[in-house]
Amino acid sequence: MATIKDVALQAGVSVTTVSHVVNTTRHVSTAVRERVELAIRELGYVPSAVARSLKSNTTRTLGMLIPNSSNPYFAEIVHAVEARCFAAGYTLILCNTDDAPARQSVYLKVLAERRIDGLIVVSTGDDDALVAQLHGLQMPAVLLDREIDDPGCDLVETAHKDGALLAMQHLLALGHRRIACIGGPAHVIAGELRVQGWRQALANAGVLPEGDALLWRGGFTSQGGHEAMRAILSSPGARPSAVFACNDLMAMGALRAAHEVGLRVPDDLSVVGFDDIELCAYTSPPLTTVAQPKARIGALAVDMLLERVSGQRHQPHQMVLPAELRVRASTAPPFALSPTLALDPVPLLRQP
Numbered sequence: 001m002a003t004i005k006d007v008a009l010q011a012g013v014s015v016t017t018v019s020h021v022v023n024t025t026r027h028v029s030t031a032v033r034e035r036v037e038l039a040i041r042e043l044g045y046v047p048s049a050v051a052r053s054l055k056s057n058t059t060r061t062l063g064m065l066i067p068n069s070s071n072p073y074f075a076e077i078v079h080a081v082e083a084r085c086f087a088a089g090y091t092l093i094l095c096n097t098d099d100a101p102a103r104q105s106v107y108l109k110v111l112a113e114r115r116i117d118g119l120i121v122v123s124t125g126d127d128d129a130l131v132a133q134l135h136g137l138q139m140p141a142v143l144l145d146r147e148i149d150d151p152g153c154d155l156v157e158t159a160h161k162d163g164a165l166l167a168m169q170h171l172l173a174l175g176h177r178r179i180a181c182i183g184g185p186a187h188v189i190a191g192e193l194r195v196q197g198w199r200q201a202l203a204n205a206g207v208l209p210e211g212d213a214l215l216w217r218g219g220f221t222s223q224g225g226h227e228a229m230r231a232i233l234s235s236p237g238a239r240p241s242a243v244f245a246c247n248d249l250m251a252m253g254a255l256r257a258a259h260e261v262g263l264r265v266p267d268d269l270s271v272v273g274f275d276d277i278e279l280c281a282y283t284s285p286p287l288t289t290v291a292q293p294k295a296r297i298g299a300l301a302v303d304m305l306l307e308r309v310s311g312q313r314h315q316p317h318q319m320v321l322p323a324e325l326r327v328r329a330s331t332a333p334p335f336a337l338s339p340t341l342a343l344d345p346v347p348l349l350r351q352p
Contacts, residue, residue, distance in 0.1 A: 001046075002043035002044055002045040003045070004018050004019065004022075004045070004047075006043055006045065007036065007039045007040055007043055007045050010039040010042070010043060011032075011035040011036045011038070011039040012035065013032060013035065013036060017032065017036065018036055021033050021036040021037065022040075022047050023047075059114070059115050059116060059117055060089060060090050060091065060117065061090060061091045061092075061093060061114065061115075061116045061117060062085055062090050062091070062092050062093070062116055062117060062118050062119065062120065062302070062305060063092075063093045063094075063095065063111035063114070063116040063118075063119045063120070064078065064081060064092055064093070064094050064095070064119070064120040064121075064122075065095050065097055065104060065107055065108070065119070065120070065121045065122060065123075066078065066094065066095070066096055066097070066122045067096075067097050067098070067099040067122055067123070067124055067125075067146075068096070068098065068099060068220070069094075069096040071220065071247075071249060072248075072249075072277040072278065072279060073247065073248070073249075073275045073277050073292075073294070074122065076277060076278065076294045076295075077122075077144065077145070077294050077297060077298045078094060078298070079298070080294060080295045080296075080297070080298025080299055081120060081298040081299075081301060081302055082094075083298075083299075084298060084299045084302035084303070085302055088302065088306060090117075090302075090306075093111060093114060093116065095107040095110070095111065097124055099124045099125075099185075100124065101124050101127035101129070101130075104123070104124050104127060104130065105127070105129065105130075105133060108133050108134075108137065112137050112139075116139065117139065117140075117309045118139055118140040118141065118142070118305040118306070118308065118309045119134075119137070119139060119140070119141040119142070119305075120141070120142050120144055120301050120302070120305060121134070121141055121142070121143055121144065121153075122143075122144050122145050122146055123143065123146045123148050125146050125148075125185070125187050125188035125189060125190075130148055131148060131149060134152075134153065135152065140154075140305055140308030140309055141153045141154070141305075142154040142155070142156065142301045142304050142305045142308075143155045143156075143157075144156055144157065144297065144298075144301050145157050145158070145190055145297070146188060146189060146190050147189045147190070148189075152316055153316055154301075154304045154305070154308065154316050154317050154318070154319075155316075155317075155318040155319065155320075156297055156300045156301050156304060156318075156319040156321070157190065157297070157319075157320055157321070158292040158293070158297070158320070158321050158322075158323050159320050159321065159322055159323055160190045160191075160193035160194050160197070160323075161193040161194065161196050161197040161200070162197065162322065162323060163194065163197065163274060163290040163292070163323030164193070164194040164195070164196070164197025164198055164201070164244070164246070164274070164290070165197045165200065165201050166290055166323060166324075166325045167197075167244050167272045167274065167288075167289075167290050167325065168197060168198055168201030168202070168244060169201060170272065170288070170325055170327065170331065171242045171244065171270060171272060171331065172201065172205050172207075174242075174270065174331060174332065174333045174334070175333045175334055176240075176241045176242040176270060176333075176334050177205075177207050177241070178207075178214070178238060178239075178240045178241055178242075179198070179202065179207075179214070179240055179241070179242045179243070179244060180214040180215075180216065180232050180240040180242070180243045180244070181195060181198040181214060181215050181216070181243070181244050181245075181246070182216050182217070182218045182224075182225055182228045182229065182232075182243060182244070182245040182246060182250045182251075182254060183195045183215060183216070183217050183218070183246045184217070184218065184219060184220040184246050184247060184250075185217070185219060185220065186217070188220075191220070191246050191247075194246040194274060195215065195246065198215075198244055213237075214232075214240060216228040216231060216232055218245065218246075218250040218253065219250075220246075220247050220249060220250060221249055221250065221253070222249045222250065222252050222253040222256075223253060224250060224253065225245055225249060225250025225251060225252065225253025225254045225257075226253030226254065226256050226257045227253070227257075228250065228253075228254070229243065229253060229254035229256075229257035229258060230257045230260075230261075233257065233258075233261060233263075240269075241269065241270065241334035241335075242269065242270040242271070242272070242331070242334070243269065243270070243271050243272070244272050244274075245271065245272065245273050245274065246274050247273060247274050247275050248273035248274065248275045248276065248277045248279070248280055248287065248289055249277075250273070251271050251272065251273030251274075251287055251289065251330075252273070252279070252283055252287070254271050255271055255283060255284075255287070255330070258271070265285055265330050266285065266329065266330055266331050266332035267332065267335055268335060270288075270330060270331040270332060270334070271287065271288070271330045271331070272287075272288045272289060272290070272330070272331060273287050273288070273289035273290070274289060274290045274292075275289065275290070275291075275292055275294075276289045276290065276291035276292060276294075276326050280326070280328070281328070283330070285328065285329035285330050286328035286329045286330065287328055287330045288325075288326065288327050288328045288329070288330045288331040289325075289326050289328070290323050290324070290325055290326070291323060291324045291325070291326045292321075292323060293321050293322075293323075293324075296321060297321065300319055300321075304317060304319070
């Protein structure tokens with residue numbers, strides 16, 4: 001592998017001159033610059049990013065932690081973040097924490113060792129040590145989608161509770177009154193805000209839920225949504241005429257469970273999701289859902305982070321973006337409800 005000394009020897013200049021050409025730190029005559037650039041091309045010389053970062057105290061690299069790389073919602077967010085980074089001349093290092101606090105902690109240390117300039121974090125939502133760890137990194141950080149109790153970080157997210165209210169108001173306007181909710185893990189604030197929206201909408205409509213008898217947990221996965229929907233349909237009492245799932249993957253699992261027992265969506269059961277991932281338009285039927293502005297969220301996260309990295313802004317800032325309802329074919333007015341269905345027993349996921 002060619003070194004800077006090899007380039008200097010072939011171009012007939014000093015190592016210092018090659019460094020000035022590579023780093024544009026001092027004026028070099030056109031003729032000398034062209035000789036150096038020709039030597040770099042012929043030798044295939046690649047400047048050391050580590051050495052350049054030590055001199056400039058910047059790597060033009062950002063880090064990002066996401067909790068689940070298999071969730072299309074996060075994949076679409078990452079796509080927007082990476083595009084914005086590339087346009088700004090930055091490289092993105094992506095780490096998947098798999099919703100594990102210990103793994104999150106390890107990746108934070110790894111990214112700090114890489115001397116990244118800033119960090120975008122979608123937290124696991126269940127790590128009390130995260131705030132202290134972020135402060136210890138001494139670098140700008142932006143929280144995305146999931147809040148943590150740290151007033152020093154920037155934040156960009158959707159108005160989760162308001163989005164849930166939109167979904168519920170849609171179902172209530174169609175005439176549904178017995179509406180179940182499939183929530184995510186109780187420790188994730190974003191998911192709990194959506195559950196709060198479900199509760200508030202029912203209370204506003206004077207439809208008092210039976211405690212949390214209509215609340216089930218699906219873990220933000222398709223399998224979890226499928227199991228929760230099976231449990232809902234096999235529970236005693238009248239079945240709901242509609243289900244609000246707190247993310248699209250759980251809604252898709254619910255669609256599959258309804259199909260397996262012969263329920264027609266939306267004739268027998270209406271289903272609403274949350275996120276509006278691209279796949280929603282291709283489910284059968286296409287899924288009504290609450291849309292998060294994913295492209296704008298990703299772009300804003302990068303812009304806010306670069307403002308802090310460049311020193312343009314020092315005070316933390318929070319951006320809460322509005323959600324929108326996307327009405328598709330998975331919702332309709334309720335038909336006459338049939339009694340509970342006879343299903344094989346499934347693990348109960350209801351919250352105590």
